[in-house]
Amino acid sequence: MGVEITFLGLLIALLFIGLTGYYPGGIIVPAYLVLFMDQPRRIVGTLLAALLTLLCYRLASRYLILFGRRRFVFMILFGGLWTFLWILVFPAIFPMSFEFRVIGWVIPGLIANHFERQGIVVTTAALVTVTVITYFMGRFLSMIL
Numbered sequence: 001m002g003v004e005i006t007f008l009g010l011l012i013a014l015l016f017i018g019l020t021g022y023y024p025g026g027i028i029v030p031a032y033l034v035l036f037m038d039q040p041r042r043i044v045g046t047l048l049a050a051l052l053t054l055l056c057y058r059l060a061s062r063y064l065i066l067f068g069r070r071r072f073v074f075m076i077l078f079g080g081l082w083t084f085l086w087i088l089v090f091p092a093i094f095p096m097s098f099e100f101r102v103i104g105w106v107i108p109g110l111i112a113n114h115f116e117r118q119g120i121v122v123t124t125a126a127l128v129t130v131t132v133i134t135y136f137m138g139r140f141l142s143m144i145l
Contacts, residue, residue: 002035004138004141005031005134006028006031008031008141009030009134012137013130014027016130016133022122022126023114023118023123023126024114024129024131025110025111025115025124026107026111026114029107029110029111029127030130030131032107033107041101046102046103046104046107049079049083049086049102050107050112050115051115051120053075053078053082053108054116057075057078057112071116072113077109078112079105079107079108079111080105080106083104083105
């Protein structure tokens with residue numbers, strides 16, 4: 001059901017963006033989060049990595065010219081860096097942090113980019129809404145088919 005739920009998540013995200021004008025952390029992000037709904041700690045870890053990426057961006061933007069593509073690339077790179085640190089370094093320091101693994105290398109950067117563009121509350125609300133709708137629509141379709 002992974003491919004079908006990903007496609008369904010893309011459709012629902014596109015409909016949501018068309019109706020509201022708000023991005024749920026990127027078009028593909030809710031579909032990936034639905035795949036890990038049975039592991040809520042990974043979703044929390046991903047959101048924490050996105051927040052840390054946003055914090056790094058705000059600190060770096062005081063000294064660097066970061067807008068447009070540069071901002072996007074910065075967010076993706078730092079999201080990947082936090083994912084890398086979360087996987088390799090944090091479990092050695094904090095044994096419990098392995099439970100808070102991050103989903104993907106790009107997802108935290110995509111979420112952080114939309115945190116910066118739309119705000120944390122709006123992006124999180126849109127992300128939760130689209131993810132929950134996708135999850136229940138996927139469950140409904142799996143019951144029918």
